[in-house]
Amino acid sequence: MGSAASLCTTTCPYCGVGCGVDVSLGRNNDGQPMIDSLQGSPEHPANHGKLCIKGSKLQQTNRLEHRLLVPRIAGQEVGWQQAIEKVAAGFSDAIARHGPDAVAFYVSGQLLTEDYYVANKLMKGYIGSANIDTNSRLCMSSAVAGYKRAFGADAMPCCYEDLEQTELLILVGSNAAWTHPVLYQRMERAKQLNPALKLVNIDPRQTATTELADLHLAIRPGTDVVLFNGLLAYLAAHELLDRDFIEGHTQGIERALAKAAEWPLERVANTCDLPVKDLRLFYRWFADSSSALSFFSMGVNQSTSGTDKVNAIINCHLASGKIGKPGSGPFSITGQPNAMGGREVGGLATLLAAHLDLHSAAHRQLLQDYWQSPTMAHKAGLPAVELFQQMAQGKIKALWIMGTNPMVSLPDSNLVRQALKRCELVVVSDCVAHNDTLALAHVQLPAATWSEKDGTVTNSERRISRQRGFLPPPGQAMPDWQILCAVARAMGFSGFDFGHPGEIFDEYARLTGLENQGRRALDISALAGLTHSEYDRLAPVQWPVSAKSRQGSKRLFTDGHFYTPDGRANFVALDYQPPQQRTDQAFPYVLNSGRIRDQWHTMTRTGQAAELMQHEDRPWLRIHPQDAATLGLAGGQLAALSARHCQGQQVILPVKLDAGVRRGELFAPMHWNGQFASHGAIGSLFAPLSDPYSFQPGLKHAAVAVEPV
Ligand code: SF4
Numbered sequence: 001m002g003s004a005a006s007l008c009t010t011t012c013p014y015c016g017v018g019c020g021v022d023v024s025l026g027r028n029n030d031g032q033p034m035i036d037s038l039q040g041s042p043e044h045p046a047n048h049g050k051l052c053i054k055g056s057k058l059q060q061t062n063r064l065e066h067r068l069l070v071p072r073i074a075g076q077e078v079g080w081q082q083a084i085e086k087v088a089a090g091f092s093d094a095i096a097r098h099g100p101d102a103v104a105f106y107v108s109g110q111l112l113t114e115d116y117y118v119a120n121k122l123m124k125g126y127i128g129s130a131n132i133d134t135n136s137r138l139c140m141s142s143a144v145a146g147y148k149r150a151f152g153a154d155a156m157p158c159c160y161e162d163l164e165q166t167e168l169l170i171l172v173g174s175n176a177a178w179t180h181p182v183l184y185q186r187m188e189r190a191k192q193l194n195p196a197l198k199l200v201n202i203d204p205r206q207t208a209t210t211e212l213a214d215l216h217l218a219i220r221p222g223t224d225v226v227l228f229n230g231l232l233a234y235l236a237a238h239e240l241l242d243r244d245f246i247e248g249h250t251q252g253i254e255r256a257l258a259k260a261a262e263w264p265l266e267r268v269a270n271t272c273d274l275p276v277k278d279l280r281l282f283y284r285w286f287a288d289s290s291s292a293l294s295f296f297s298m299g300v301n302q303s304t305s306g307t308d309k310v311n312a313i314i315n316c317h318l319a320s321g322k323i324g325k326p327g328s329g330p331f332s333i334t335g336q337p338n339a340m341g342g343r344e345v346g347g348l349a350t351l352l353a354a355h356l357d358l359h360s361a362a363h364r365q366l367l368q369d370y371w372q373s374p375t376m377a378h379k380a381g382l383p384a385v386e387l388f389q390q391m392a393q394g395k396i397k398a399l400w401i402m403g404t405n406p407m408v409s410l411p412d413s414n415l416v417r418q419a420l421k422r423c424e425l426v427v428v429s430d431c432v433a434h435n436d437t438l439a440l441a442h443v444q445l446p447a448a449t450w451s452e453k454d455g456t457v458t459n460s461e462r463r464i465s466r467q468r469g470f471l472p473p474p475g476q477a478m479p480d481w482q483i484l485c486a487v488a489r490a491m492g493f494s495g496f497d498f499g500h501p502g503e504i505f506d507e508y509a510r511l512t513g514l515e516n517q518g519r520r521a522l523d524i525s526a527l528a529g530l531t532h533s534e535y536d537r538l539a540p541v542q543w544p545v546s547a548k549s550r551q552g553s554k555r556l557f558t559d560g561h562f563y564t565p566d567g568r569a570n571f572v573a574l575d576y577q578p579p580q581q582r583t584d585q586a587f588p589y590v591l592n593s594g595r596i597r598d599q600w601h602t603m604t605r606t607g608q609a610a611e612l613m614q615h616e617d618r619p620w621l622r623i624h625p626q627d628a629a630t631l632g633l634a635g636g637q638l639a640a641l642s643a644r645h646c647q648g649q650q651v652i653l654p655v656k657l658d659a660g661v662r663r664g665e666l667f668a669p670m671h672w673n674g675q676f677a678s679h680g681a682i683g684s685l686f687a688p689l690s691d692p693y694s695f696q697p698g699l700k701h702a703a704v705a706v707e708p709v
Helices: 080-098 113-127 141-151 181-193 208-212 224-237 243-249 253-260 265-272 276-288 306-320 339-344 361-371 384-392 413-422 480-490 501-512 532-537 625-631
Strands: 006-011 020-027 033-040 103-107 132-134 168-172 198-202 215-217 293-296 329-332 398-402 425-430 443-446 455-458 463-467 589-594 621-623 638-642 651-657 665-669 702-708
Touching: 006 463, 080 103, 080 398, 080 425, 080 443, 080 480, 103 113, 103 384, 113 132, 113 339, 113 361, 113 455, 113 480, 113 501, 132 384, 141 306, 168 276, 181 208, 198 208, 198 276, 215 276, 224 253, 224 265, 224 276, 224 306, 243 306, 253 306, 265 276, 276 306, 293 306, 306 329, 339 455, 384 413, 455 501, 501 532, 621 625, 621 638, 625 651, 625 702
Parallel strands: 103 132, 103 398, 168 198, 168 293, 198 215, 293 329, 398 425, 425 443, 589 665, 621 651
Antiparallel strands: 006 020, 020 033, 455 463, 589 702, 621 665, 638 651, 638 702
16 A cells, blocks of 8 residues: 555535545555545535535445446447547437437436536537437426426525525435435434424335425325425415515416315315424414525425426415525435536436526527537437337437446336347447446447546535546546547537637636526626636536626525516415326335445445445335235245336335335335346336436335235
């Protein structure tokens, strides 16, 4: 082992908290740089020196023996030139024969913003299709759609400091203790410092997070719109609306109130399956608190009515004026480290870069002129679930998957397998050598990963941070943006001559400053023109970072102006839509899926770390003890799960008895992939049903049958 030589600050590549990480570098016996140790960065505003266990074990998750080191075609090692030519020719040929909408990219919130920017530019401005979607579709697209409906832009208004400044913290569909542990630690500290702070946990399950809660509302799954419509009705009935704010800064409350009025307390209690006294207490706390923060995550977003849930929450903040102020607002917490950075540069099939509107001819023209590109996508592309459905029907001929494992993470994994088998050319670029999706790739491209590549990410509080490369990529691995540029050039496109990620960031930053006929949410134009060394030293900063706010912006809407054409926020009138997949006699249980404390997504990296397997070393099925008794299941016994669309295929899991799971409901972790278990992916049990506005699939609500094995 060598001695420590230098310190590098970067960010953790896992969740949307976006913690800063200080890495001490040394040299191994061969003189090669290596990580000596790492710790949370005390200077980083997201974590102030803290890391959760996933971040603290990053050293163990980058092991050479698991890496894809050389490009491969049909399993045979090839040189980069051959691989690039193969991908470029395959895409060009599919486009020539079937048009630009016959090809697609499926990318990842693991990509850095610069990678995302180049991928989006290539697909939308040069290939001429909007068929670029991302696993962030599974993470926060309902929040995006909800913010756009209410505020006129994908503009999350809050900041982490609000956790310490609020009087009422409402966690909706979030087990933050396991999924966003560093923010949960901030909540714990906030409660210690201010015992009057109240915490309400809205979650069908009792989780590790519930331990901190003053009130747990174990809501019937999928009824969040009813709960928040009820809150809006309560505020109106008790004359607790903030009339000045509503009249000065919003529109549409009458219709929203008319819908909410259908939900008096007792009806809400019946529908949500909650005690009236608990509901009344929650509503009273919300009304009496001068500030309230609704911290929401996958339990809200991953739903067939996720966008309505988001707007139901936002409606209550607008009605009470609890927005744009310290400690108040609807705070979407993203799962992915760069879900927000990706959407900023248009990395969803329904967006353009820099919050330009794909449906506006003027915006499309502005972007095409800026890129000087030969074409421009003129309609929305296929969102993730539909993309794979269309592929299974033979309509997508060439697909490039970057840094994600849809065989495990998407719903109905059997359909995903069929789709990949039907596709003429499947390219996968990834840092690992083996996963369920790579196994079906015709071309495998070795990508650089955390610690090896440079760029930026944006965390859940709009904070742009540098992720820094301090180790050389092993083998022939390259950063994603370089691979994309090489393919674009091989397809004959100019506009991809970037020599440094700072040049990509600069092009993006300048784009955000262009006049675009509207009030602009995303503006980082003050960060344009950085030299490479200024880009390298870039300190974490929250957008907007414009001429007016060079130090960045903690909160949005502090002036009561929103990004709609008239500056007023929109109330959305909401009907309750039950989950699209209903239980019945044959499939009587509701299955929920989610994360455990020490694993990340499909475990392709965290599964390599022995210490991260100590907390939970195998998947399980949590079930209420009385349901287990009814089914004849004992703790530890194997249970078989099946769903109607699975056509007899089963997922086998050992049972864990858990009185914190509601009767008639089940919970299983999402992570385990084919490398770690042969039980079948949990995702296969979820039908490919999506929210009609955000197209986010409902990964929290499958109707399943359970039986002893
Ligand atoms: Fe990484 Fe998230 Fe843990 Fe922070 S909280 S160390 S970003 S996984």
